[in-house]
Amino acid sequence: MCGITGIMVTGDNQVDQSALRLMTEQIAHRGPDADGFFFGAGVALGHRRLSIIDVDGGHQPMLSRDERVVVSYNGEIYNFQQLRRELEALGHHFTSHSDTEVLLASYLEWGRECVTRLRGMFAFALWDSRSRELFLARDRLGIKPLYFANLADGTFIFGSELKALMVYPGISRKMRIDALEDFMALGYVPDPKSILDGVEQLSPGYTLTVNRETGQQRQMPYWSLDVVTPAIAGGQPDELLERLEEAVKLRMIADVPLGAFLSGGLDSSTIVGLMSRNNPEPVETCSIGSDDPLFDESGHAQLVADHFGTHHRMRLVSAKDSSLLDVMASVYDEPFADLSALPTYRVCALAREKVKVALSGDGGDELFAGYRRHRFHMLEEELRSRIPLGIRRPVFSALAAVYPKLDGAPRFMRAKSTFEALARSSAEAYFQSVSKTPDSVRLKLYSRKMSDRLFGYHPQERFTKLATEVSDAHPLSIIQYIDFKTYLPGDILTKVDRASMAHSLEVRVPILDHKFVEWGLRLDPETRIRDGIGKAVFKDATRGFVPNSIIDRPKKGFNVPAANWLREELAGEVRNLAASERLLDTGLFSRKAMQKMVDEHLEQKRDHHTSLWSLLMLERSMEQLDLSYA
Structure with a gap:
């Protein structure tokens, strides 16, 4: 396992070598065993190594024998031994026992299609001086991360973690408004966005090719989940x-x-x-x-x-x-x-x-x-399938409006969320079931400025789009597809x-x-x-x-007693949220709404622990990255 970084500049500009070294140093924890650098004409790659396979060999960045192709790679290719035998039969010779050399040879033999042959977790960058292209790829499920940014002067930078990009001169520190809304709803920022305006994540199962001469960039999927084709026989x-x-x-x-x-x-x-x-x-x-x-x-x-x-x-x-x-x-x-x-x-x-x-x-x-939400969704789906949305929406919306929210009541008495789910489409309902902070709470937290800057954007748009992509699939497969994405x-x-x-x-x-x-x-x-x-x-x-x-035994999960924790040990931190300069200076949050949320939670009138934890993490991250929103 490793960490990778890189810079590509345009025209006759030269790569700032000290900047690349500083970027790579930020992710030393990903690879404490060694570092390595490649500096070419307008392109540079950095690497931090955690030695797992071929400890003495496999140093990176690794160059091809003719030194025209170089790779910096993070991950493990589990079928590298099989691929090596195949490549040897095709005439390739190896000097190490590493999967990195197999990856390099795979590209030399099959070009960009090499990713379809890889079985593992990976994020890599490969510079091909013959085509003058930088080729990046991320594994199919998104096990390994990869961030990149295009700067105003044409410079392209990338790294395994956001902190590697943050030290590059001129990088934006402005929060992306729709990514902030995603985070408040879901508790994370989904790809291809990042919290930073101008920085993206390469999506799982995608490649990105950047041509240094033309500046042209192409993102292409190389794998997709199949949940539509009828079920296979077997499965014993x-x-x-x-x-x-x-x-x-x-x-x-x-x-x-x-x-x-x-x-x-x-x-x-x-x-x-x-x-x-x-x-x-x-x-x-x-x-x-x-x-x-x-x-x-x-x-x-x-x-x-x-x-x-x-x-x-x-x-x-x-x-x-x-x-x-x-x-x-x-x-x-x-x-x-x-x-x-x-x-x-x-x-x-x-x-x-x-x-x-x-x-x-x-x-x-x-x-x-295996999640409880899967089972609940399918129970609700039975009723949704019998009553058209045009009837369900007004009827169950009215019921949800009058039914009280009973956070502390037994589950069978907490019908408000069920009524709300039945008033929505399947994708909308599933979005609400995974939300850390539901619409009814989240929108009250926002100022008019936040609402205006969102221009009507809602995070459930992604869920609806994904559901549409596999609309012919079984309802359970649809929400699992959404989970995987x-x-x-x-x-x-x-x-x-x-x-x-x-x-x-x-x-x-x-x-x-x-x-x-x-x-x-x-x-x-x-x-x-x-x-x-x-x-x-x-x-x-x-x-x-x-x-x-x-x-x-019932599924328990890997959790902590957050509700009481925020009322006891972290009560002081929670109280400070309502006066947080970091959050309030953005102009995106309502001081009055935040104060009300804090008071309700501390006085045990409502359980807001997921929303409060999200705000705490947002505040800390803004401080860590020195983020702002003008």
């Missing part, structure tokens, strides 16, 4: 476990110590079990325990560790870990409001004490419909990448092997949610392999 439990085991075995290739996260949930337990079955020595596993019994899963993790005979370590941390508040802004750069980022950061630190690579169970809920890369994978890289730890995600994903999303949707139970086919596949008590 044995086949699922066999396919996942193959993905796990590929990700166990490493020349450094390797382990796994073990939360005690079904996904991580299955990954650990498959690793144990393919490793002669006990697998190194680790988990974080909480001092709050309501949020502690360490007992379940220990049960799985005993079952598979792993070498397990657990560390108890406070559920109310306020020391990480400022650290999160530094780690994530952009505002990021997933509260599970805090325990994720801690478990990555624990893992790095023993290993350099860890496997995780991320992606199982997205692939096999938004929540998975924007939240889950961003969370794990930044938290792990902050500790120079590589995390591999077998469930998100693109071949396994392609197969899993083609299974009959009825096998994912059956009789109101999510991940049904995955549970069938693991029964008899993972303890039943793990399979059958």
